[in-house]
Amino acid sequence: MTEQAGLSHYRADGAAHMVDVSAKDVTAREATAVGVLRTRPDVVARIASGDLPKGEAVATARIAGILGAKRTPDLVPLCHPLPITGVDVDVVPHDDVVQITATVRTRGRTGVEMEALTAVTIAGLTVYDMIKAVDRDAVLTDVHVVAKSGGKSGDWTKEDA
């Protein structure tokens, strides 16, 4: 199997490597990922509008997500380090879920999908941590990329997004 036809993070001999992107162009790139922390309505109510000031709980998760985006190459072994140029993380509690969306921008040689996904998961874990004492059955779910732009493969938006 050649790199081109398969999983580029592995060489023809099956060894993991950080694929060489030296020859790729530096372009403006952006990716958006989403995810959901599913809990109970009474727990969401506490985060969003109840006893707990909304700002602080939401802000804690947001800041964790932004810091998480910057840590991506330290966490995901085969990711390239990238000079992130912008991050937005939204943490929206409603009904029985907390919805998380992260958009990451860079000017670099590879995309920022992993940075956006890492921001979403770390923000999600931060919410999980807040509520685990009151809901052992919480689930972080449906984490995926919904849009990316820039790079040779062009713009893409998930069809059912």
Next chain:
Amino acid sequence: MTEQAGLSHYRADGAAHMVDVSAKDVTAREATAVGVLRTRPDVVARIASGDLPKGEAVATARIAGILGAKRTPDLVPLCHPLPITGVDVDVVPHDDVVQITATVRTRGRTGVEMEALTAVTIAGLTVYDMIKAVDRDAVLTDVHVVAKSGGKSGDWTKEDA
């Protein structure tokens, strides 16, 4: 709202804090979390038994998960640092999914659910990174705790686990 009745990561005035656990006993604690990376059967086939040697892809995700567990207090703002005494991460590709399970052990003053969840999500993101070039629609999903033991609240196993 008192800490005891609500979300202990926030004080009565709504400020986030790392709750004081100085007075808690040091006990043996263990937690297991799971998650699923959902992709396509042909992608899983490449990871598991096809062109790509299974060991290297699975091992990469496993190592990322183990390192991720150790990084938890750096990533999740209100988590206590804990001296982890053991981590097992299993990464099992089959059908159209890669199933991830992580068990973390410690002897400490707080539980290790967040460490187990972080191991699962970082391992899952590592698989996502490997396959994102061939499947833009992959989803990291159903990440949750299935069992914990130790501490004052005693042993617990998710009912439908």
Next chain:
Amino acid sequence: MTEQAGLSHYRADGAAHMVDVSAKDVTAREATAVGVLRTRPDVVARIASGDLPKGEAVATARIAGILGAKRTPDLVPLCHPLPITGVDVDVVPHDDVVQITATVRTRGRTGVEMEALTAVTIAGLTVYDMIKAVDRDAVLTDVHVVAKSGGKSGDWTKEDA
């Protein structure tokens, strides 16, 4: 010069080292540090009660401070790693200042003054970062320990604190 008589972070031959604390008792310890970010009243007004929701700016600095406390041994070369058991960071804007207070707790063999000071400075730098575009003359000042307890040297409170 013996260690006991001088600066214990340096050996008799003048070399920096992390002093051996293996023989010290593990005791409950606590330290509180404070600091001030001095800017202009109109800038504080924006942080505290003006255009900018107070919670988010204050929360960002607080979370940075809590994470900073956990990073202390990575930043201050001769500090011992410690299992922090609790952190409180207060960020209070008023008049032309933002006052920062951090209390850190542990059960360990050395004190947590450096952790409290690191929390204060990182929280202060985070506020500085927020306002530097509107006030180039901001100053982070008067960062010091005001109280400590635990350990062989006993409890201490700064006289004019």
Next chain:
Amino acid sequence: MTEQAGLSHYRADGAAHMVDVSAKDVTAREATAVGVLRTRPDVVARIASGDLPKGEAVATARIAGILGAKRTPDLVPLCHPLPITGVDVDVVPHDDVVQITATVRTRGRTGVEMEALTAVTIAGLTVYDMIKAVDRDAVLTDVHVVAKSGGKSGDWTKEDA
């Protein structure tokens, strides 16, 4: 409030974000920050010319400052990662103070004031750590930017610097 008129680290809805700088030019940038660790003359004498070889204590603080500059985006949540191209840290003990100056250079899309300030504070905390056993009343104070160059806002030097 628009970003332009106010604190750009917060969006119009008050949420913290890492502001998008993708469209900014890459230019050579430099910033210098200073700070003072105030203690007692006898303590400074030990650091500078007494029992303790000057080189080692000063070098320890300097190295901590240089490493701290590189860690800035990991510590200050809304800071952009930047490829630092040079750092100088000076640690000068005299009278009852240790004066710290840090200059940081980059070629990037944002300034390096925060990197210079972080270098100063981490170097200052490292001195604090060395002397805290002999002076509980030490203070890290007057940390601020004294000059910056590069970027759209042009060169600037603090008037009374």
Next chain:
Amino acid sequence: MTEQAGLSHYRADGAAHMVDVSAKDVTAREATAVGVLRTRPDVVARIASGDLPKGEAVATARIAGILGAKRTPDLVPLCHPLPITGVDVDVVPHDDVVQITATVRTRGRTGVEMEALTAVTIAGLTVYDMIKAVDRDAVLTDVHVVAKSGGKSGDWTKEDA
């Protein structure tokens, strides 16, 4: 002694600094380093072809080396941060040794020899960690650069490499 004539990491006054490379050109650069973990044939046999599946042990060391390369500026105080564009780490057990080779690529203002050396040593330490329970006499040895290209000093290959 001027910087040019001597060790550029130190100024004319002897102070360590991160030398200013702002004026250097960004060019494609590559460096390869090697090292050897020397143990006993029976230990190598376990790693390579015996009881232990080769893939997992080799992969663990390889992943540690790749992550280590990305951590270089955090570990080596005077190293410049660089946007690594590719890393290959080979871990080859045979006879009584495990041979480690790392090639790192970037497009930057300084070379990547330190990144390649760090990858080799961290991979080597990871093998050491695996086998230390069965061979206390293992040695990590002969770690050096064998080739570099790019930059003003041009291409170079170690003569007896």
Next chain:
Amino acid sequence: MTEQAGLSHYRADGAAHMVDVSAKDVTAREATAVGVLRTRPDVVARIASGDLPKGEAVATARIAGILGAKRTPDLVPLCHPLPITGVDVDVVPHDDVVQITATVRTRGRTGVEMEALTAVTIAGLTVYDMIKAVDRDAVLTDVHVVAKSGGKSGDWTKEDA
């Protein structure tokens, strides 16, 4: 193969894991490792007694080694995090070598050989970085453990150490 008979970092099924040490006793432990940076006499002369003040070059390597010891579990994937209670690093230039020795102490459930080895290699890489511009043929070599004490396996000193 059982864990006990083989490489404990791998399970019977060949998967890497962080072996569970929860049941081990906490005891005082110490390990000493050494290594050599081999270069040319004229280069060593510059570091030790020539143009370059000895203190600063030696101190830079020493501080890097001490910080490296604290980073070990972040770098070596299957290492347990340990509360280090003391670190000494000696960096001695003479003839054509720089000799590095590191002793690490803890009170924990596993030994600190890896921490001592990491301190030696990071200190060695830091010297390498200083001199690589004047000696491309430098070699970091003969890195190994020379003594350990504490734990079930008892005290041990390398025979020919």
